[in-house]
């Protein structure tokens with residue numbers, strides 16, 4: 001029966017750029033640097049609603065630090081930050097080559113997103129616990145407390161791999177550096193971080209948690225569950241949403257970023273929220289410090305949406321030229337975080353092109369030397385290193401329960417049988 005009412009239909013968001021068609025980045029709603037207000041840390045969550053829709057920025061196009069979020073000048077810290085970003089980029093570039101050379105099986109870069117993890121690492125305290133995803137290697141590389149060689153041994157699953165071959169490459173775990181074991185099950189980091197923060201409060205401790213998630217993964221139920229718990233108990237946690245515009249080949253609008261923001265999810269849950277320029281090292285530092293102070297002073301959680309762009313492929317198994325314009329990053333309105341901090345420091349007379357080149361070359365040499373050392377310990381793809389079968393069963397229980405001992409014996413017997421049946425390789 002025709003009632004004159006049009007048939008129902010669904011809206012399926014489309015990316016504003018595809019291969020061969022330049023991306024229209026106007027959907028981002030970029031505010032000018034210095035325009036967003038900086039409320040006191042004890043602001044009520046509802047009074048951050050406007051900050052969830054604007055963009056907190058400090059560095060303007062000329063590299064000047066402007067507006068209420070500009071942190072106190074601290075040249076040595078900013079030089080350290082620039083070095084940390086350069087180190088992260090050099091590490092990523094070398095590991096990508098190592099994967100192509102079949103020295104490691106898999107790698108994930110954070111190209112273009114370096115400011116977020118590095119500045120955040122310098123804004124929180126030792127003892128605080130981050131629950132990162134695979135794109136926050138900058139948290140480890142910024143603080144210099146974990147040797148690069150050790151990270152590379154993890155990537156190679158060699159005899160010095162602290163994870164003893166049990167984790168995928170890039171899934172580091174460093175309790176001593178406040179870096180919780182990475183899990184491939186995305187969004188679990190959010191509920192774990194909130195739980196860890198609640199436990200810290202229950203114990204009467206002073207350590208806070210920092211949760212990490214990507215734009216795409218916010219569509220998981222764990223994200224929403226975490227926001228509810230964080231709000232209800234005012235958990236001492238920073239809730240970081242890294243909106244790098246893509247979840248593998250899926251545009252951020254498919255996860256719900258169209259006509260609203262991911263920061264707005266926080267406000268809706270009664271959580272103070274900010275939307276911040278993630279390619280602006282100074283803005284990341286300032287917003288992270290603001291959120292950390294709120295958490296540490298029992299003022300509650302803060303959700304921060306970091307706007308950035310995933311400049312590289314999702315992983316070494318991805319080819320982004322299949323689903324987005326190849327030159328997108330060049331046109332991304334928030335630029336390159338390294339170039340922006342460099343410009344700022346040069347403007348202050350605290351950096352130069354020559355110093356930049358020198359630092360970059362020195363870091364590349366440091367990374368290359370670390371790789372050489374890591375390779376000397378072998379690896380799955382280098383010398384067919386296979387960890388002993390016992391390692392599958394160890395390090396879980398102090399005393400191995402009977403059923404696991406039984407399984408271990410069975411596995412050993414099967415392994416020996418298999419080896420006896422397989423002739424050794426020639427050469």
Ligand SMILES: Cc1ncc(C[n+]2csc(CCOP(=O)(O)OP(=O)(O)O)c2C)c(N)n1
Pocket residue numbers: 135184185186187213214215216217218220242244246247248310314
């Ligand atoms: C629960 C879960 N679902 C799906 C995947 C497969 N997966 C791995 S990475 C990824 C994309 C995640 O995108 P986003 O959250 O935006 O993070 P980004 O990679 O952009 O940093 C997907 C779907 C997974 N690892 N875990």
Ligand SMILES: [Mg+2]
Pocket residue numbers: 214215216242243244245246247248
């Ligand atoms: Mg993403």
